[in-house]
Amino acid sequence: METFKKLKMYYWPYKHYFIWSIGFLIIVTAITVVYPMILQITIDEVVVNGQYNWIPPLALGFIGIMVIKGIASFIYQYTGDLFGITSVYKLRNALYEKLQFLPFRYYDNAKTGDLMSRLTADVEGFRFFLSVGFSELIRFVLLIGISFAVMFYYSMSLTIVTLITLPFLAVVTFKFDKAVHPAFRNIRKSFGRLNTKVQENISGINTVKSLSREDFEINKFNDTNGDYKDKYLQTSYIWAKYFPLMEFLGNISVVFLLSYGGYLVISGELMPGELVAFYSLLWYIMWPIMNLGFVVNLFSQAKASGERLLEILDAENEIVNGPAPISKERLNGDVEFRNVTLRYTENAKEALSKISFTACQGKMIGLIGSTGSGKTSITQLMTRFYEPETGEILIDGIHINEYDLSSLRSNIGFVLQESFLFSSSIKANISYGKPDAAMEEIIDAAKRAQAHDFIMELPDGYETMLGERGMGLSGGQKQRIAIARAICADPSILILDDATSAVDMETEYQIQKALKEVMKGRTTFIIAHRISSLKHADEILVLENGRIVERGIHDRLLSQNGPYQRIYDIQYQDLEKISKSHIS
Numbered sequence: 001m002e003t004f005k006k007l008k009m010y011y012w013p014y015k016h017y018f019i020w021s022i023g024f025l026i027i028v029t030a031i032t033v034v035y036p037m038i039l040q041i042t043i044d045e046v047v048v049n050g051q052y053n054w055i056p057p058l059a060l061g062f063i064g065i066m067v068i069k070g071i072a073s074f075i076y077q078y079t080g081d082l083f084g085i086t087s088v089y090k091l092r093n094a095l096y097e098k099l100q101f102l103p104f105r106y107y108d109n110a111k112t113g114d115l116m117s118r119l120t121a122d123v124e125g126f127r128f129f130l131s132v133g134f135s136e137l138i139r140f141v142l143l144i145g146i147s148f149a150v151m152f153y154y155s156m157s158l159t160i161v162t163l164i165t166l167p168f169l170a171v172v173t174f175k176f177d178k179a180v181h182p183a184f185r186n187i188r189k190s191f192g193r194l195n196t197k198v199q200e201n202i203s204g205i206n207t208v209k210s211l212s213r214e215d216f217e218i219n220k221f222n223d224t225n226g227d228y229k230d231k232y233l234q235t236s237y238i239w240a241k242y243f244p245l246m247e248f249l250g251n252i253s254v255v256f257l258l259s260y261g262g263y264l265v266i267s268g269e270l271m272p273g274e275l276v277a278f279y280s281l282l283w284y285i286m287w288p289i290m291n292l293g294f295v296v297n298l299f300s301q302a303k304a305s306g307e308r309l310l311e312i313l314d315a316e317n318e319i320v321n322g323p324a325p326i327s328k329e330r331l332n333g334d335v336e337f338r339n340v341t342l343r344y345t346e347n348a349k350e351a352l353s354k355i356s357f358t359a360c361q362g363k364m365i366g367l368i369g370s371t372g373s374g375k376t377s378i379t380q381l382m383t384r385f386y387e388p389e390t391g392e393i394l395i396d397g398i399h400i401n402e403y404d405l406s407s408l409r410s411n412i413g414f415v416l417q418e419s420f421l422f423s424s425s426i427k428a429n430i431s432y433g434k435p436d437a438a439m440e441e442i443i444d445a446a447k448r449a450q451a452h453d454f455i456m457e458l459p460d461g462y463e464t465m466l467g468e469r470g471m472g473l474s475g476g477q478k479q480r481i482a483i484a485r486a487i488c489a490d491p492s493i494l495i496l497d498d499a500t501s502a503v504d505m506e507t508e509y510q511i512q513k514a515l516k517e518v519m520k521g522r523t524t525f526i527i528a529h530r531i532s533s534l535k536h537a538d539e540i541l542v543l544e545n546g547r548i549v550e551r552g553i554h555d556r557l558l559s560q561n562g563p564y565q566r567i568y569d570i571q572y573q574d575l576e577k578i579s580k581s582h583i584s
């Protein structure tokens with residue numbers, strides 16, 4: 001119940017729909033129980049007593065209540081769905097909003113497939129319970145209660161004899177529920193694995209194809225798919241096993257009803273119409289009990305789904321605006337790190353240790369070092385993607401925690417090794433950071449990023465729609481669109497993280513040209529493995545194990561016989577070797 005209480009704010013504002021739905025449900029259920037009563041009157045009064053003049057009013061009355069039931073059913077179903085659908089609309093929006101603002105730390109451990117299934121299958125499970133489960137439970141209670149009352153009214157002894165099998169039915173239903181519940185859970189888990197498998201395969205299709213592992217993937221999918229099939233069949237076996245047993249118990253009740261009820265009719269203690277009415281009323285009690293498992297199952301699934309949704313909604317977001325956030329349209333771009341130390345998790349080793357440096361407005365800072373030395377971490381601290389453990393980071397002399405987050409981040413642009421392009425038009429991708437950019441600005445950004453010419457060669461130019469992975473574009477073209485996006489957003493600080501490592505030499509040359517353009521007037525941080533990419537930097541920071549082990553300009557670092565020179569030697573010796581092998 002705790003879960004439902006915590007999620008109350010999403011469905012309780014729509015309680016009026018629920019109340020309407022329940023109100024009309026009561027009418028529908030009451031009319032359902034009236035059917036056998038009309039049958040009883042028809043048999044006992046019209047047929048047995050020969051009062052044929054009752055037929056027209058009875059027929060008209062029957063049509064009348066059918067119309068009322070039809071209208072009531074419509075309102076009950078529609079308002080029930082309104083309750084469920086509007087509640088989860090709000091819930092889904094809240095979840096999505098939460099996901100947009102959760103820190104990177106959350107995504108470090110999250111699985112895409114799992115998050116997707118929470119936002120779809122779990123939300124849907126919760127909706128189904130709100131729309132159907134709640135009211136079904138109430139319907140069952142009403143149906144059983146009213147049917148019991150009518151049966152008692154007709155004959156107390158026949159009610160007791162007929163329902164003697166009820167406790168057995170309750171035990172079987174309970175056992176069925178115990179067996180079917182874990183079976184359903186297994187189906188959901190297996191479905192989650194199936195989803196993850198497909199999602200991973202599509203995301204990694206390049207790797208699969210380049211290593212010719214299609215058959216391996218097909219076999220692996222076959223295993224997962226087979227597991228899903230088996231889990232479904234197991235559940236189906238449980239249903240198939242228990243349902244005939246439940247129906248059998250129900251039919252034993254019918255035998256009791258006909259034997260004892262028949263005796264009562266013959267002995268004149270019961271009217272034949274009452275016996276017929278009893279028959280219908282009996283199933284009004286049996287069916288809800290048999291289906292109780294289904295409703296209980298809906299409830300426990302909704303509870304499990306609700307818990308999974310709350311895990312997202314309750315996730316802590318430690319990176320938020322301060323009490324009086326400073327909003328600046330444009331920062332100058334003076335960056336200073338003072339003794340900054342970073343640890344990604346509490347017990348992890350320091351990813352950055354006592355980092356201090358100053359980058360003045362418009363300067364270019366190069367970051368170099370082996371993989372895992374902390375280059376990317378430095379840039380991710382500037383945007384507050386993560387918080388440092390100790391130390392201070394200042395931009396334009398103000399602590400970055402004092403800035404409004406979105407104002408801070410919109411002043412810092414990124415071009416990454418593999419930039420992400422959305423499945424929308426090229427124009428929308430370029431103006432993503434500045435949605436109100438005029439077409440001239442977009443074209444100007446593309447020109448400066450050396451992207452305009454190839455965009456114009458595409459059949460739809462700037463309106464060309466891209467697929468998830470920038471369909472139809474080469475690595476270099478995608479990268480230039482990403483650069484155009486950075487130019488369009490016009491940040492005062494620019495971070496180029498391995499921006500040219502994924503492309504060939506020819507493309508790199510073009511991208512370098514584009515980058516020179518985008519770097520003008522901005523403080524730029526270049527993360528690179530190749531010395532050639534950052535040798536013109538105003539300062540180069542050499543990192544090792546999270547520490548700055550050397551700093552200075554290219555020429556000075558080359559004369560120091562330190563780590564930078566070692567990297568240089570390795571890279572340029574290799575080049576010499578390569579050129580020698582080409583000549584020979």
Ligand SMILES: Nc1ncnc2c1ncn2[C@@H]1O[C@H](COP(=O)(O)OP(=O)(O)OP(=O)(O)O)[C@@H](O)[C@H]1O
Pocket residue numbers: 108344345351369370371372373374375376377378
């Ligand atoms: N999100 C994270 N969670 C936990 N540890 C992380 C995370 N990101 C980086 N690290 C760790 O922090 C250290 C520094 O990583 P970082 O990505 O900054 O290195 P890098 O120099 O940019 O490496 P590369 O050149 O390979 O990109 C590494 O030991 C890495 O394993």
